[in-house]
Amino acid sequence: MKFNLGTQTHYKSNSQLARVLTEAWFAENGYCPACPSEELTQMPNNEKVVDFICPDCAAKYQLKAKGQHIGKSVANGAYQxxxxxxxxxxxxxxxxxxxxxxxxxxxxVMLVPAHFVTPDIVQKRNPLKPTARRAGWVGSNVLIGKLPLDARIYIVRDSEEVPHSHVRKGWKRFEFLKTQKLSAKGWLNDILVCVRHLDKEFTLGEMYEFEDRLAVLHPHNKHIRPKIRQQLQVLRDNGILEFLKPGTYLLK
Ligand SMILES: [Zn+2]
Structure with missing residues (x-):
């Protein structure tokens, strides 16, 4: 998929051109993954955190573009x-x-639904130096690499557009996270990351092998194994997993 370069020749800097082109691309090709709307409305430029809004369901979207590989972390605005x-x-x-x-x-183009996002995946950057124009300002990095694969939904992959229905399905599958508390979401994300390391069919024993790793991520929790079982239950109740027989699970 190519940017429409049409009349975009009068920009002073490449970064300014990039901003205009990426926004134009979105205004033309963007759609709402949260509902059937095939349109998104662009917000005025002074609106700092929301670039597009769905005219039907009012879902809000922020666009971050990079002229290089997205990688595991993306710089993303003020921290607090x-x-x-x-x-x-x-x-x-x-x-x-x-x-x-x-x-x-x-x-x-990768979509990260807000219902997956917890404070854990936002990293605080060092304050800008006293000599900087915005001295003392504290930015952030979004640690996409810490999120489970399910939280990273491609809408364009290797320059090919992914079918809208596929994207919307990926969104719907985990929409139940919206009703979960932040602490529960953090646990579910971490458990999903573990599940994604295993075969589709896996056992509780295999999940327990992540116990040490989960204990590092949740140092205040002394009952990791019961927590693992509880989260697997939540995933089952929401149609993500199937219990095949005691201690054996299937990722649907
Ligand atoms: Zn919508």
Missing amino acids: PKIDMIRAGTAPNWFFMEYDKKDWLVEN
Whole structure:
């Protein structure tokens, strides 16, 4: 998928051009993964955290574009306001776009639904130096690599658009997370990361092998094994897992 370079020749810097092109691409190709709307409405430029909003269901989206590989971490705005929004349940969903700045090709666009996002995946950056224009300002990195694969839904992969129905299905599958508390979400994410390391059919014993690793992530919890069982239950109740027989699970 290529950017429409049409009349975009009068920009001073490449970063300004990139911003205009990526937003234009989204205005033209973007759609709402949360509902059947095939349109998104672009927000005015002064709206800092929301770039697009769905005219039907009001889902909010923030777009971050990078002229290089997205990788495991993306720099993403001021730290504290982001944490406050996540805690308040008002954080937007994210679209992360990766483009080739030589040929102006859209290579990958990844959706991260807000219902997966917890404060754990937002890393605080060092404050800007006293000599900086915005001295003392504290930015953040979004640690996408810490999220389970299910939280990273491709809408464009290797320059090919993924069918809308597929994207919407990926969204719907985990929409139940919206009703979970933040602490529960953190656990479910970590358990899902473990499940994704195993075969589709796996045993409780295999899950217990992640006990040490989970204990490091949740140092205040002294009952890791019961927690693992409880989270597997939550995943089953929400149709993500199937219990085949005692101690044996299937990722659907
Ligand atoms: Zn919508």
